[in-house]
Amino acid sequence: MALRGNHYDAAFEAFLRTRRTPYVAVDEQRRALLEQQSLKSMDFIVYSPRAANLLVDVKGRRFPSGDPVSGHRWENWTTAEDLPALLKWQDVFGSDFRALLVFAYHIVSEAEQTQFSDLFSFRNRTYSFFGVWAEDYQQAMYTRSESWQTVTVPSRTFRELRAPIGEFL
Numbered sequence: 767m768a769l770r771g772n773h774y775d776a777a778f779e780a781f782l783r784t785r786r787t788p789y790v791a792v793d794e795q796r797r798a799l800l801e802q803q804s805l806k807s808m809d810f811i812v813y814s815p816r817a818a819n820l821l822v823d824v825k826g827r828r829f830p831s832g833d834p835v836s837g838h839r840w841e842n843w844t845t846a847e848d849l850p851a852l853l854k855w856q857d858v859f860g861s862d863f864r865a866l867l868v869f870a871y872h873i874v875s876e877a878e879q880t881q882f883s884d885l886f887s888f889r890n891r892t893y894s895f896f897g898v899w900a901e902d903y904q905q906a907m908y909t910r911s912e913s914w915q916t917v918t919v920p921s922r923t924f925r926e927l928r929a930p931i932g933e934f935l
Contacts, residue, residue, distance in 0.1 A: 772824075772826060774826025774827075778824050778868060778895060781893070787935055790810065805851050807851075808823050808865075811863075817864075817934070818864040819859075819862055819864070820863070820864060822868050823844075823848055823866075823867055823868070825869050826870045827842070827869060828841075828872050829873050830878060840925070842919050843910050844917060845917075846909070848867075849904045852865040852867070864899060866897045866899060866900060868931060870893055882894040883930065884931070884932060896931060897928065897930075906924075
């Protein structure tokens, strides 16, 4: 297993290993040079016997997020840079690969765990992983914060787009 300081990435990698899913962990510290431009790397290349191979960017989020009054539960924001980079990698790798955002939710409340059918325990934390095709996310996204350069998808749309990670593997 690669040394990963980000517990969300480490949990997803452990999940892949547990399932014996072939993957390559990408060195996130280095940005690739492609056609004279710097390009953000994905986190994993995952080989799927059922469908297209996956170019995965993991997005770690707490569930639920915020306080009970705010109603924020399914945070799904990402940086504006992430989608174009991930989709560029999809073009580079070709038709046998698809770009996928994996939202790794750290379930911080035991009471909330009943909402999830696929739970994964790693280092005394509980996670659930959901995938969204990068193209679908890009079509539905809007700017969340110009100053932070982040984008998001409306909660209702996100519910329609996301699927448990097992459906992609």
